[in-house]
Amino acid sequence: MDPISDAGGAPERAVPTRLAVVIPMRDEAQNIGPVLESLTGALRRAPLSGLEAVLVDDASNDGSARAARESWARLSFGGLPARLHVVRLAENVGHQRALAAGFRRARGLGVDLIFAMDADGQDDPSVLPEMIARLSNCDVVFAERGARAESLPWRAGYGIYRVFLRAVLGADLPYGNFCGFRAEKLGPLLDGRPFRHLAAELSRLPARKDRVTAARLPRLAGKPKMGLGALIDHGVAALTSRPDAWVRLFSRVALLTAAAALGGGATVVGIRLFTRLAIPGWASTTTLILGLIAFQAVGFLALSAFLAAILEAVSPAPAPREQGTDVDQGRP
Secondary structure, eight states, X not given: OOSOOOOTTSOOOOOOOEEEEEXXXXXXXXXXXXXXXXXXXXXXXXXOSEEEEEEEEOSOSSOHHHHHHHHXXXXXXXXXXXXXXXXXXXXXXXXXXXXXXXXXXXXXXXXXXXXXXXXXXXXXXXXXXXXXXXXXXXXXXXXXXXXXXXXXXXXXXXXXXXXHHXXXXXXXXXXXXXXXXXXXXXXXXXXXXXXXXXXHHHHTSSSOEEXXXXXXXXXXXXXXXXXXXXXXXXXXXHHHTOHHHHHHHHHHHHHHHHHHHHHHHHHXXXXXXXXXXXXXXXXXXXXXXXXXXXXXXXXXXXXXXXXXXXXXXXXXOOOOOEEEEEEEEOOO
């Protein structure tokens, strides 16, 4: 089932105008300045009354926080009230937990909409005005990946990743962390177990969802961090964020193989009792194999249900330890 619902027929609501953009960064000193410049340039076309840029420095070693503040001081906002918040984490906690730290900061800023972007320049901020407009009649909007700039092996791996997610989750996830949502959706994200994959977590929320198409731009500078290994980790995170999907998958496997084994067994018995035909050797062997598979599938079903219960009940990880937050006012 596609997690994107049709928001087109929904009654239109007033467009919220206070916006927070959360950007985790880890060693992005070369990129964060151009990212902030393109971000603020795009938002000057949007009907906003305030911008809160929340950067989460995930224990960078290259002075990313300093580079962000220096770049922010040079920007002009055309009369838009804007502030920069740099949340400095004491240790590297990873992209998703850094996002959560930024969301916790944004929750106290009184904004109406919250967006998540990457700090490497691959998310195109020019689609932000359209995403903001879509949120006037939906709760969550995703930036669906259009053209991509990665290598052919990476794109092939990404295609396999999407096929596998569709097979297991029953839904495609053609988008990453570049998304926006109404601030009231922060509660389900932050108050339960910690999310491992933002897009997968948002897709399972009871909310009206929409999407826009956005190109995946080349990284501005430095070596890409999302290699094939990281893509596999990303897929595992998506799958573990939906433990119920594993139960559904193994339920289907168990039922189908059990039905095939019963059908094969009934056929063999019917041939033996009611006909004079010889039973092919392969028929008995196939029925036995299907029976063993069905038995194992039922065992995996029980195991997956047990693991799903553990994942759902796991204690939330402690919030990342912060060294402090720097706040800089933007120039008009």
